[in-house]
Amino acid sequence: MALQALAGGTSADKRRRGIEWLVRRQNPDHSWPLNQTVTAGSWTTALAITALGASAEHSERLHAAARWLLEQEGSKPGILAEIILWATGQSGVNKLSKDLIGWSWVPSSFSWVEPTSYALIALKKQRLHLTGTNVDERIREADAMIYDRMCTGGGWNYGNSKVLDYALWPYPDITALALIAMQDHASEKANQDSLQVLSKTARETDSGLALCWAATCFNLYGRDPSDFHKQIEKRFAASEFLGETKTLALAVIALGGKSNPFRF
């Protein structure tokens, strides 16, 4: 995605090699694995779809992957699990609705904010090519799930707003990601409240990752990200983002201007 966001002819060859690398690693069932050791289809499929979204020559491959993604869904506890949760005192400890289904990190497990957000971004970008599928229904329910997991006052963490009556706090990186996934509901109060939370928490956070996500999100919501850009430069000077490739790639996207791969 970062290579796609880079403008200019010098990166064209690198973009092509990046795309070829990604295409070679697609599983026969059209999903993408986490890595060479864990080869089953994973949450990274949504990211791969978003990354390849601009490559017209791979459209068939992309649509097949999107269909694979639509077949995946988070699960909810069965009756036995509910009994065990109740018996061990864990059934009512969270505020969240267990009935709203999004996407999980691991097959056959619970839905969480990040894999659901990644899936929403990928599917909302590919939506027009998914006629005859349940894409609209899945998106509607996943949108509701994201709002259900919002922290009191706005913003998101991994996906739990309350435990044992104690409010949990939002994280700027995940708040930005969820807002990006919900950019088609920009005027909703929940989005606006969460943008305020993001603005405050990202500024207070010594983290290139959080700042890059925040700048990328502000760019999509038509807000001025220039303050974040300055902070990103300062953080890089201070820590070089700990050498994390993920943050470096996000910095390229955050500072890259209009070619935002998360836009739909």
Next chain:
Amino acid sequence: MRRRDFLKYTALGSLSTTLANCQSSGRWQPAAFRKKSSSRVAVLTAKGYDQPLKDVLLRGIKLCGLQVKGKRIVVKPNLVEFDPKGVINTNPTLIEAAIDAFRTLGAAEVIVAEGPGHRRDNEYLLSASGLYAVLREHKVRYVDLNSDDVRATPVRSSFTNFKQLYLPETLFNADLLVSMPKLKTHHWAGVTLSMKNLFGIIPGTVYGWPKNILHWQGIDNSILDINSSLPLPQFAIVDGIVGMEGNGPLQGQAKNAGVLLFGDDFVSVDASAARLMKLEPRKVVHLAKADAFLGNLASERIEQIGEKLESLQQDFDIIEDLKDLKTLTG
């Protein structure tokens, strides 16, 4: 009616007892686990983080007979989340002292590694907690275990449905894992100490966050299977200088305990730490089960050295549903 009362008097209660009994047998291969006849746990006082902690650590390591010369050591603190008003994490000053102590004793390399279970923004966690400054000053490598390369390893007990676990490659390339938990109560597991701290070696990129699949398999079950499957020797240093009581592991209150615990048997170390908090280790499910095959829980099988545990005991508060742990049985 409270859940515990309900379970006592209903068929479900009987069923869970039956299931628990079934779980006690056949969950591990006896030949694969040889418990020592007794385990040594050192308990040393350290009144504050401004004390000469390196000296205390050197003494604790020496008392336990730990040899580190020429070894590559992975130090695994508890850095699950950060709250500026809380005491969630292993104090960075203690981690710094441990790095210094291991290097003084001739360790070939000391690596600090963690795979945070909630907030996995490493730059933020390290900076906010103060650990980044320590790592930078001492030129220590930090490994994010959430996104490390992984290797499949067979699970050597079967409390969960996992047949194998993907564990970070860093562990396979090290000689010793040092678990450095905070002395804390836990609202589900009762306590979170050197055994529970190893949730942080489970890679989030494979298992997701907040490591929820481990909760679905049962927290206690997951603790047991992770600890039974470690691919390298281990040692524990528990940060009990300031612990956490009440609604741990994140939202409890600070509790000054002024103590450090050391040992190579995590069951013994954690049982001693529980007793130090005036909590009954036999009522902590994973400790009670681990006593059967992983390590020693019984006081008479633990050689307590250093300070007398009884003189340092503190009454740690715990959430209402777990008050039963406060009844000590010996």
